[in-house]
Amino acid sequence: MALYDCLFSLLDVPSSQFLVTDSDFKHPDFRMQLIQTVNSLLALRVIPVFNENDAISSRKAPYEDSSGIFWDNDSLAALLALELKADLLVLLSDVEALYSAPPGEPHSKIIHTYIKDRHQGEITFGDKSRLGRGGMTAKVKSAVYAASAGTPVVIISGFATDSIIKVLQGERIGTLFHQDAHLWALPKEVRAREMAVSSRECSRRLQSISSEDRRKILLDIADALEANEKLIRIENEADVASAHLAGYEKSLISRLTLKPGKISSLAKSIRILADIEDPIGYVLKRTELADGLVLEKTSCPLGVLLIVFESRPDALVQIASLAVRSGNGLLLKGGKEAMRSNAILHKVITGAIPDTVGEKLIGLVTSRDEIPDLLKLDDVIDLVIPRGSNKLVTQIKESTKIPVLGHADGICHVYIDKSADMDMAKRIVLDAKIDYPAACNAMETILIHKDLLKTKGLNDLIVQLRGQGVTLYGGPRASIELDIPQAHSFHHEYNSMACTIEIVDDVHAAIDHIHRHGSAHTDCIVAKDLDVAGIFLRQVDSAAAFHNASTRFCDGARFGLGAEVGISTGRIHARGPVGVEGLLTTRWILRGSGQVVDGDKGVIYTHKNLPL
């Protein structure tokens, strides 16, 4: 202890000795205070050092109870790791890892990941190891014990000075013991299926508990986030630091950073979500089919969602809480750059999910390689929601048969009719283009009625757009009439301070243009003539058709839907901005008293709508 104390002092880190015996562990009070004491010391940045209190220990046989065995320092370490709910236990040995046979023997190989079923009969230990306390046999036994109870263990050499740091940095050294290791040994696709199936099972349990219990889970998640704010910030800062080092763009780093107050605001929005009306089990329709035979159409969760999102770690929290609120299982894959933030957020959130539901409700996919296997599981995963770049969405749509909710392109049009109030048109066009040019609901093309050519209104509009720094490209007609460079394609999303202009003959030509070149996202007409506006609103076959309002309004929050799952340009299930209802489906519940069909002579159908 004196040596530890001296060495830690060189680093300006105080240490503190704990001497324990087996009899201490028999007292529940001791166990509780042990955790509190260690946590207090860690908060003060004091390193606790444990050893058996040999001087007073009267034990002859291993101490054993439901929480573990205490026999030597390795088993003491395992026991403490479990008591303290440690994230990792590192056992130091005199060899660099566990070998399949004593290290000197031929064919002896390092075992990188210990899989009980495969290795326990296979490994032969040397004589030295079998002798005395603390040999490899004892280490493996303790490691298996701790890992199976939830704390991962790494056995490495204590001689290499930096080996603990290497382990913490995730290097593949030593031998790892983990409760899921047998799953890693499974083929990737089996693991993916296991993850999805577990999520579905948990989601069924989540659906079957009471509305109040689901509310409680959300409140617990909110509390857990606030309680762990410091930890979350440390991990997020580490991600941000790595992103800086890697030279990522400023905008990405900005999205990656959890700004001060973000955790509280996330917790607050989860508490709001907890208190909205439960969307599950809502009766949408009630019909009496026949006397005493009542049918209900009720809302229920979709099942299992796979969400692939980029950079923003706060998206994980929003999506996870939406999933819990709507009773769905969830598989999450975040961006590599937010790896540590996502891991800690996932840990904190799933830690708040009770065992009656199961923490596998929300799975975190850590490697990009696992995505293709998940995308094949159209029998277990019900919906994929990609949140990110066009490229991400397109790639996912191309590679799965699971329904995908989202939009690849947002090529939004504003058509300015000859009847338009040109001041209003200017206001709307400018907002639609420059309020947030990278948004999917930003305008990419202005269609102009031919009668507006050579009018002051149109000239002013062009001058103002250019004045705001918008680069203009023209269609075949506009490029000649307005003398501007020609656009390469009408089906183009600039996502920046640029747009296309084209001249059209009338509203019908505008609609044709939108159908031919648009992406069915959001299209707007500016017109005073209500008949013309009516034609546009009725015929434009897009998720959203607007009259005299900026395309930028197409958004879940602005539409008043609360939390937004995404904006869908698909036509099945949900279209346009999608809120919680996009994560729900329906079930038919029929309650009878023994009715049978009997060739439709069994009952007299009444088909009467009943009040809800």
Add this chain to the structure above:
Amino acid sequence: MALYDCLFSLLDVPSSQFLVTDSDFKHPDFRMQLIQTVNSLLALRVIPVFNENDAISSRKAPYEDSSGIFWDNDSLAALLALELKADLLVLLSDVEALYSAPPGEPHSKIIHTYIKDRHQGEITFGDKSRLGRGGMTAKVKSAVYAASAGTPVVIISGFATDSIIKVLQGERIGTLFHQDAHLWALPKEVRAREMAVSSRECSRRLQSISSEDRRKILLDIADALEANEKLIRIENEADVASAHLAGYEKSLISRLTLKPGKISSLAKSIRILADIEDPIGYVLKRTELADGLVLEKTSCPLGVLLIVFESRPDALVQIASLAVRSGNGLLLKGGKEAMRSNAILHKVITGAIPDTVGEKLIGLVTSRDEIPDLLKLDDVIDLVIPRGSNKLVTQIKESTKIPVLGHADGICHVYIDKSADMDMAKRIVLDAKIDYPAACNAMETILIHKDLLKTKGLNDLIVQLRGQGVTLYGGPRASIELDIPQAHSFHHEYNSMACTIEIVDDVHAAIDHIHRHGSAHTDCIVAKDLDVAGIFLRQVDSAAAFHNASTRFCDGARFGLGAEVGISTGRIHARGPVGVEGLLTTRWILRGSGQVVDGDKGVIYTHKNLPL
């Protein structure tokens, strides 16, 4: 004419001569009466024979008006074909078909399908053909004319006695001229896309006409079906006769046959559909986002549906009228055995669609080969609905990224709780199994609470099932306890008078069994204990969960949904029995007065729900 008369008399068919001149065609009255006269004669089974009235013809140059040219017998035939709206024009020649060069020359090849753009510059005619009236040059010119105006033409040899019959039977002889022939020359996948895109364009027009006009189309379809009943029956009888010859199963032939009164009952149901409330443009939600900015969520058609159905030709009529009612485009592929019935029904229905919408709204896919190309068009086709065998549904699900509405399996369970009224259980189990064993909502598995073993109720149930001719198979427990042969798999749809029985510990075990082995179609609990029933109804994750009622009730008509599109075991978009609403999606309509977002400072959000 004397020869024709004599030869037809040998067949007991009277014939009738028409001698016409070019000047006759100048009178609209003549044209109208010509059609009426010919139709009357055909109704009396008299064959009209046309020729030019040479004796009184004073013509020196071809007669020509907007309807055609009349110069020789070939052009007269083409003109008459168009006047009479003939289904087919057969031109008899002294050679077996049109050749690319005079038949004797080397490299001269038969042209099976004439494509104007490709062949008109390519073919060289011999001298003989160029001389006089009625040579091949004249035939080709007439054929091109008639085909481009809508009547297909075949040029074949008049020497082979059975060649006309062969043409009518669809054999590939002679040369075919058809207005769509240039499309057939396109790669298959281009043709499929053209068909789907045309259907979408027509559906957009259908959506934009008034509700009253859509109603009128349905009424016109109903009228057209009744007016053409005789023709439809002739074609259907031909299909039925072929099916008998081919030795098809009795049940298939029964489904294929349009029974007497079927056409009127179809017409009647279309008229009912015409008069229901228009499902398009229905405002589902209205929200004031801010002062003067009102958002509506409205119902609208999905777009283009691809329906693949088997045997029943009446399904074509039901689906087509549902598509018109819901404003959708439709591509139909029926069974080969109903080819002629489907063709005539398609012709009659599309004939009633006005040009303002376009008859390509409903496309009939005639060859199985075209299906794979259509299934690739996930950007133009919005939903596939397979109606037929499990195999058909599974195959389609496997081979497309377009959403599929339907069910592959219907493995429905009845769980008999220990609290069940066993008389009721018997009634429900018998109905669920034997009312229609081949239906997807028929019961395949009975789950029995363990406490019912060795009770009189259970014994009676088994005796009754066997008495009705139901073969029983057991799960591992039931096969031992009840001494019945073991079932090979719990995930098995018998579709016949057989079912599986298994013993379970309680309702939770029953639910687990259903989740593990079922197909999430329809599952039922028979129980007096309402708490147990509540657990079942809340937790069983199937499209339909029933308490004390036969699984056979799971059906669109019995649920009171009107016309049934199908039953979906998918969880996205629609679940369980699906009516018209399954063919609809939504659009967001926003009406403003110049509002802009301006970083969300542009308006003050009110998000007030407005009355509908």
